[in-house]
Amino acid sequence: xxxxxxxxxxxxxxxxxxxxxxxxxxxxxxxxxxxxxxxxxxxxxxxxxxxxxxxxxxxxxxxxxxxxxxxxxxxxxxxxxxxxxxxxxxxxxxxxxxxxxxxxxxxxxxxxxxxxxxxxxxxxxxxxxxxxxxxxxxxxxxxxxxxxxxxxxxxxxxxxxxxxxxxxxxxxxxxxxxxxxxxxxxxxxxxxxxxxxxxxxxxxxxxxxxxxxxxxxxxxxxxxxxxxxxxxxxxxxxxxxxxxxxxxxxxxxxxxxxxxxxxxxxxxxxxxxxxxxxxxxxxxxxxxxxxxxxxxxxxxxxxxxxxxxxxxxxxxxxxxxxxxxxxxxxxxxxxxxxxxxxxxxxx
Amino acid sequence: xxxxxxxxxxxxxxxxxxxxxxxxxxxxxxxxxxxxxxxxxxxxxxxxxxxxxxxxxxxxxxxxxxxxxxxxxxxxxxxxxxxxxxxxxxxxxxxxxxxxxxxxxxxxxxxxxxxxxxxxxxxxxxxxxxxxxxxxxxxxxxxxxxxxxxxxxxxxxxxxxxxxxxxxxxxxxxxxxxxxxxxxxxxxxxxxxxxxxxxxxxxxxxxxxxxxxxxxxxxxxxxxxxxxxxxxxxxxxxxxxxxxxxxxxxxxxxxxxxxxxxxxxxxxxxxxxxxxxxxxxxxxxxxxxxxxxxxxxxxxxxxxxxxxxxxxxxxxxxxxxxxxxxxxxxxxxxxxxxxxxxxxxxx
Numbered sequence: 091x092x093x094x095x096x097x098x099x100x101x102x103x104x105x106x107x108x109x110x111x112x113x114x115x116x117x118x119x120x121x122x123x124x125x126x127x128x129x130x131x132x133x134x135x136x137x138x139x140x141x142x143x144x145x146x147x148x149x150x151x152x153x154x155x156x157x158x159x160x161x162x163x164x165x166x167x168x169x170x171x172x173x174x175x176x177x178x179x180x181x182x183x184x185x186x187x188x189x190x191x192x193x194x195x196x197x198x199x200x201x202x203x204x205x206x207x208x209x210x211x212x213x214x215x216x217x218x219x220x221x222x223x224x225x226x227x228x229x230x231x232x233x234x235x236x237x238x239x240x241x242x243x244x245x246x247x248x249x250x251x252x253x254x255x256x257x258x259x260x261x262x263x264x265x266x267x268x269x270x271x272x273x274x275x276x277x278x279x280x281x282x283x284x285x286x287x288x289x290x291x292x293x294x295x296x297x298x299x300x301x302x303x304x305x306x307x308x309x310x311x312x313x314x315x316x317x318x319x320x321x322x323x324x325x326x327x328x329x330x331x332x333x334x335x336x337x338x339x340x341x342x343x344x345x346x347x348x349x350x351x352x353x354x355x356x357x358x359x360x361x362x363x364x365x366x367x368x369x370x371x372x373x374x375x376x377x378x379x380x381x382x383x384x385x386x387x388x389x390x391x392x393x394x395x396x397x398x399x400x401x402x403x404x405x406x407x408x409x410x411x412x413x414x415x416x417x418x419x420x421x422x423x424x425x426x427x428x429x430x431x432x433x434x435x436x437x
Numbered sequence: 438x439x440x441x442x443x444x445x446x447x448x449x450x451x452x453x454x455x456x457x458x459x460x461x462x463x464x465x466x467x468x469x470x471x472x473x474x475x476x477x478x479x480x481x482x483x484x485x486x487x488x489x490x491x492x493x494x495x496x497x498x499x500x501x502x503x504x505x506x507x508x509x510x511x512x513x514x515x516x517x518x519x520x521x522x523x524x525x526x527x528x529x530x531x532x533x534x535x536x537x538x539x540x541x542x543x544x545x546x547x548x549x550x551x552x553x554x555x556x557x558x559x560x561x562x563x564x565x566x567x568x569x570x571x572x573x574x575x576x577x578x579x580x581x582x583x584x585x586x587x588x589x590x591x592x593x594x595x596x597x598x599x600x601x602x603x604x605x606x607x608x609x610x611x612x613x614x615x616x617x618x619x620x621x622x623x624x625x626x627x628x629x630x631x632x633x634x635x636x637x638x639x640x641x642x643x644x645x646x647x648x649x650x651x652x653x654x655x656x657x658x659x660x661x662x663x664x665x666x667x668x669x670x671x672x673x674x675x676x677x678x679x680x681x682x683x684x685x686x687x688x689x690x691x692x693x694x695x696x697x698x699x700x701x702x703x704x705x706x707x708x709x710x711x712x713x714x715x716x717x718x719x720x721x722x723x724x725x726x727x728x729x730x731x732x733x734x735x736x737x738x739x740x741x742x743x744x745x746x747x748x749x750x751x752x753x754x755x756x757x758x759x760x761x762x763x764x765x766x767x768x769x770x771x772x773x774x775x776x777x778x779x780x781x782x783x784x
Contacts, residue, residue, distance in 0.1 A: 105679075105776060123486060127687065128595050129524035129671060130490035130585065135482050139470060143477035144567060144582060146535035150574040177476035188493035188580055220491060227497040228575035233535055235491060235582040238477065248475050324476060340474065429452060 097197035108223055110197070111204050115218055119183045121239065122217040131219035133184060138239040140183075143174035149229030157273045157288075160199055162301045163232070164206025170327065171236035172214050173305035173380045177325040178247075179313065180240035182214055188222040190231030214307060244314075246323040246384065251341035255321050255385040255408040260309045260400075262353040263330055264369055267376025268361050269293070269300030275365070295357045303380040310382075312400050316393040320384035329377040331427045335415055337385065344413040345427075347406030349420050374417070375430045444544035455570055457544070458551050462565055466530045468586065469564040478566035480531060485586040487530075490521035496576030504620045504635075507546055509648045510579070511553025517674065518583035519561050520652035520727045524672040525594075526660065527587035529561055535569040537578030561654060591661075593670040593731065598688035602668050602732040602755040607656045607747075609700040610677055611716055614723025615708045616640070616647030622712070642704045650727040657729075659747050663740045667731035676724040678774045682762055684732065691760040692774075694753030696767050721764070722777045 099107055112126045124132035133140075147153060147167050155163075168185060175182040187207060191200065211218055216236070276288035290297060305325070313320065322337045330352070338345050354369050362369035385408055394402045406418075416424040446454055459473045471479035480487075494500060494514050502510075515532060522529040534554060538547065558565055563583070623635035637644060652672070660667065669684045677699070685692050701716050709716035732755055741749045753765075763771040 103776075124594070129521040130488035130527070130583075132525070132592060133482075133487045133489060134589075135480075135487065137483060140480045140482065140487075141477035142480060142531070142533060142567060142582075142584065144533045144535050144569055144580070146537055146569045146571055146578065146580055148537045148571060148573050148575075148578065151537075151572055174476040178479070180477070184489070186489060186491045186582060188491050190493055190495045190498075190578065220489060222491055222493045224493055224495060225498055226495050228495075231493065231495065231537070231578055231580075233491070233493055233578075233580035235489075235533060236477075237489065242481075245479060247471070429450075 095198055099191070099193065099195060099197055099200070102197065107200070111200065112218070114208070117217050118215055119217050121183055122219055125217055125219040131184065131186070133237065135239055139242045139245065141175055141178045141180045141238045141240065141245070142235065143171055144233065144235040145171050145174070147232040149231070154273070154277070155230065156277055158301060160202035161206035161209070164203040165210045166206070166301070166303060167232045167234050168207055168210035168216070169214070169303060169305045170380065171234045172210070172216065173325040173327070175236050175238035176305050176307055176310045177323050177382060178238070178240065179244050179310055179319070179323060180238040182216050182236050182238040184217045184219045184237040185211065186220045186235045187218060188233040190224050190226035192226055192230065195230070214305070244319060246320050248322050248324055248337050249340035251322040251337050251343050251385040251408045252387070253343065253408055253410055255387055256391050256404045257334065257345060257347060257383070257385055257406040257408065259326070259330070259353065259381050259383050259403050259405055260306050261379070261381040262355040262358070263326060263379050263381060264372030264376045265296040265299035265355050265358040266303060266378035267372040268358050268365070268367070268369070269296035269298070270378070271365055271367065272296060272361060273300065293357060293361050295355055296361055299379065303378065305380055306382045308400060318386060318390045318393050320386050323382060323384035326379045326381045326383050327377055329375040329430055330383065331374045332377070332429045333383050335427055335429045337383070338408070338415050341408070342411050344409040344411050345406055345415045346409060346418055348418045351403065351405040353403045374427070442545055446538070446540065446542060446544055446547070449544065454547070458547065459565070461555070464564050465562055466564050468530055469566060472564055472566040478531065478533070480584065482586055486589045486592065488522055488525045488527045488585045488587065488592070489582065490518055491580065491582040492518050492521070494579040496578070501620070501624070502577065503624055505648065507549035508553040508556070511550040512557045513553070513648070513650060514579045514581050515554055515557035515563070516561070516650060516652045517727065518581045519557070519563065520672040520674070522583050522585035523652050523654055523657045524670050524729060525585070525587065526591050526657055526666070526670060527585040529563050529583050529585040531564045531566045531584040532558065533567045533582045534565060535580040537571050537573035539573055539577065542577070561652070591666065593667050595669050595671055595684050596687035598669040598684050598690050598732040598755045599734070600690065600755055600757055602734055603738050603751045604681065604692060604694060604730070604732055604753040604755065606673070606677070606700065606728050606730050606750050606752055607653050608726070608728040609702040609705070610673060610726050610728065611719030611723045612643040612646035612702050612705040613650060613725035614719045615705050615712070615714070615716070616643035616645070617725070618712055618714065619643060619708060620647065640704060640708050642702055643708055646726065650725065652727055653729045655747060665733060665737045665740050667733050670729060670731035673726045673728045673730050674724055676722040676777055677730065678721045679724070679776045680730050682774055682776050684730070685755070685762050688755070689758050691756040691758050692753055692762050693756060693765055695765045698750065698752040700750045721774070
């Protein structure tokens with residue numbers, strides 16, 4: 091992250107920094123009436139319903155600046171929120187970004203962070219409309235709030251899954267988690283010997299899943315195109331188990347998912363084997379894949395088969411609540427699904 | 438902050454903690470269709486415009502837990518955002534609250550924080566609709582986003598002040614800053630001698646202004662009642678100088694404000710004298726008073742005089758930009774107004 095030019099943030103002051111970081115904003119959405127520059131942004135959502143979601147990313151918990159490029163971090167901070175908007179079957183329109191930054195951070199480092207933020211905004215047609223920039227005595231803090239819109243009857247909640255609905259996922263799971271394990275391993279090697287070069291050969295895919303996740307706008311667009319409204323939907327941020335349990339709990343249902351149906355990328359399997367880790371555990375509990383997990387009626391499944399562009403994986407089905415929530419293994423054993431969430435508090 | 442009962446957060450886990458903290462939420466606003474519990478909250482703003490604002494509060498920068506009761510902190514974290522919504526002449530309707538918390542924090546401490554959050558929500562008729570709760574390796578982090586609504590023609594921006602408009606403020610300035618100085622002084626005394634008792638006698642008012650600021654909903658209601666729409670409005674969060682300069686810069690105007698017109702509370706004057714501090718400096722640069730600073734046409738000023746409930750202070754007037762931005766002292770000298778913002782980055 092070292093660069094030739096280094097401008098101390100103190101030279102700009104708060105308002106100079108905000109001007110610098112926001113001067114290139116061009117508003118993209120008709121619903122954005124006023125963006126950065128007043129006490130609050132002003133939005134207009136006539137006849138549509140809007141969704142609001144927020145995520146807080148803290149240095150040392152959610153990211154490690156030793157191996158996270160700032161541009162990737164800015165991009166990821168935005169897209170994890172957009173992923174939540176897509177998981178409502180809605181379209182993101184605006185974000186606010188609040189930052190707590192150390193006085194040791196240079197203007198050039200801030201620019202890299204914002205480069206990623208603006209890249210995500212451009213790619214997904216979202217307006218940055220405000221935020222709060224403050225100093226932090228400790229690490230970097232990033233808080234993003236996203237607003238989106240949808241027709242009222244298109245919104246997908248977590249509580250409408252029905253018995254016999256198919257459980258589907260939009261892509262492979264566990265790669266982001268294994269990418270993180272690889273980064274942590276190489277960090278330890280480097281800490282022991284600063285001459286050592288990190289060995290990431292052949293593992294671009296899990297690294298990319300960890301460092302630059304992509305929210306599945308294409309899946310939401312596909313659903314619109316083929317006329318399917320999932321009965322429930324969530325994005326896989328905490329891990330398949332946790333996120334599927336949210337759907338089951340809120341819908342008051344149970345589920346069966348099948349080990350041999352759960353998509354895991356072959357590179358991730360190789361990496362798991364190399365690291366003596368069970369890839370299925372990564373898929374179930376790893377999190378941060380940002381795939382969409384959703385339930386559909388059996389009748390709707392046919393509609394996916396006619397589309398060849400996007401692969402959707404049916405991994406199980408919804409049952410009565412009394413049947414519980416289980417993974418059926420390849421050897422036909424039933425293993426109860428457990429929520430993980432964060433474990434940091436227990437450490 | 439020590440209490441008899443202490444429940445470790447690790448006993449609950451993330452989802453248990455969220456359930457615990459949100460189970461008592463009752464939604465108050467028709468525009469809140471879905472609150473906590475899905476990927477995003479869902480709002481409906483038919484035919485109104487909405488405003489969005491956000492603030493990030495970091496331990497050690499914005500608050501010091503040695504002397505800030507957690508309930509007050511929760512209350513303040515919410516109302517500083519509501520103050521921004523009122524400064525748009527809008528009505529706050531929803532908030533999201535994201536927290537980064539240390540694993541050392543007890544459930545009882547979290548409950549105190551949320552007691553203040555819910556108190557503010559109840560008092561100002563706001564729905565808590567979502568957020569993100571995560572662990573922090575360092576201090577407590579609080580990020581609040583507020584959404585509000587207004588008729589399009591009622592919104593007050595910062596860029597519409599006109600020459601000869603009166604500059605008004607809704608209450609006394611500098612008290613919150615002097616309250617903070619007093620708390621810092623007593624903290625140092627205590628650090629030197631843990632037997633010492635803090636000496637706050639007679640200074641309840643500046644302490645309250647610092648620890649429990651009140652956003653000026655009553656002023657927004659008065660404006661509605663007497664049919665006045667300010668030509669510009671901002672809340673005094675950074676200090677009179679900084680905030681008035683925002684209005685002047687965005688309106689492309691200058692200003693004159695008069696030292697002997699700026700309201701300062703007599704307790705705050707006494708405290709300033711005791712601490713060898715110029716109270717006018719506190720009023721100009723102190724910040725955190727959360728009064729509303731606004732400009733009105735001369736014709737509208739008469740309408741305030743017929744109302745006896747609320748005192749509004751006219752402190753100066755708007756000029757052409759070429760005349761600059763100045764404070765006129767009691768001895769008729771002109772002192773240029775300077776923006777302060779945060780200085781932390783230079784330290």
